[in-house]
Amino acid sequence: MDKYLVFGNPIAQSKSPLIHQMFAEQTQQDISYSKKQPEEVDFKAEVSAFIIAGGKGANVTAPFKEQAMQMCDQLTDRAASAGAVNTLSFADGNIYGDNTDGVGLVNDLKSHNVQLTNKTILLMGAGGAARGVILPLLAEYPKQIIIVNRTTEKAEQLAARFNDEKICAISYSETAKTTFDVIINATSASLSASLPDLNPACITTNTVCYDMVYGAELSPFLKWCSQHKSQLVIDGLGMLVGQAAESFFIWRKVKPQQSQVLAKLRNKLQGID
Structure with a gap:
């Protein structure tokens, strides 16, 4: 055995x-x-x-x-x-x-019929969880991966690490300026039941919201996304x-x-x- x-x-x-x-x-x-x-x-x-x-x-x-x-x-x-x-x-x-974390994420999104090719993805967080999924996300040919983090400098450093024109970094205040096809929460905020400073203007009814955290109930982040128009929210199980x-x-x-x-x-x- x-x-x-x-x-x-x-x-x-x-x-x-x-x-x-x-x-x-x-x-x-x-x-x-x-x-x-x-x-x-x-x-x-x-x-x-x-x-x-x-x-x-x-x-x-x-x-x-x-x-x-x-x-x-x-x-x-x-x-x-x-x-x-x-x-x-x-x-x-x-x-x-x-x-295998990134493959797990991408395959889970695909199992929910979420298209990533030519889509604009907001990746929240700049730590190991975010870093681990970027290459598999890039392999799906998105239009853009935008990284946002509480410390913008860390988001910029992570974007620079991949040296790809499809990847850039913004501050949370800048999330009010555009909408996203897919939003992925790779922060630990949900573990402490807190919410990141995401502007609700960036969410539409077609925005898919994903949280790497899972539990018996939806995370505070996914509940918040549902309250702000998102019709498809997915946890990390x-x-x-x-x-x-x-x-x-x-x-x-x-x-x-x-x-x-x-x-x-x-x-x-x-x-x-």
């Missing part, structure tokens, strides 16, 4: 073991998947110990994604552009790093399942079906077994 796990701190809340267990049952893969919560100073030693114990791969969540990248012998383009790794594979004495499915494919070369897993997780969130 091949062994996998997820590293994070905290990690008790992680749904990854349940998701990968369901993927394995569905695809008849003989694997075990557990979770581990090392201290930051012990992360690299714990990964090495897992490899020695025969581990085949691991997912990595906060706060270890940058450390994981530093351990890799080889990175995919999307991991390199993200500056962070959430999927490790161990083979032939090497550590391979990938980042599908992104969670999508990034896990991509990790599973990297390890097992089998693409799991996501809708049943997503439905089961949604029911669990809402207290329905």
Whole structure:
């Protein structure tokens, strides 16, 4: 039986073991998947110990994604552009790093029939969550990706990092000047039930609003978007399942079906077994 796990701190809340267990049952893969919560100073030693114990791969969540990248012998383009790794594979004495977050986001948007090609996308946030999805979004040929952040300088630095004419940065006050086809919240605002300083004038009835946070109810941000005309709001649960499915494919070369897993997780969130 091949062994996998997820590293994070905290990690008790992680749904990854349940998701990968369901993927394995569905695809008849003989694997075990557990979770581990090392201290930051012990992360690299714990990964090495897992490899020695025969581990085949691991997912990595906060706060270890940058450390994981530093351990890799080889990175995919999307991991390199993200500056962070959430999927490790161990083979032939090497550590391979990938980042599946952006693919999870893009595939979730597509599953809701959201078109990204030639669309104007507002990406809120300039941290790791935002950085990790830009390359996969660019691969969909949007008209423009506009980054907005509480500290405009950080948004400008992130835009400059990609050196692409389709990417630019603005301040929150400037969001009053235009409307967007898709708005993606990659900030942590919803975790503290606060709202970013987005001007409601930038939302139309056709604006799709997406929050990477998920829960039993809509996040404060998505509720606010609904109140300001948006007719399609989407939380991040599908992104969670999508990034896990991509990790599973990297390890097992089998693409799991996501809708049943997503439905089961949604029911669990809402207290329905």
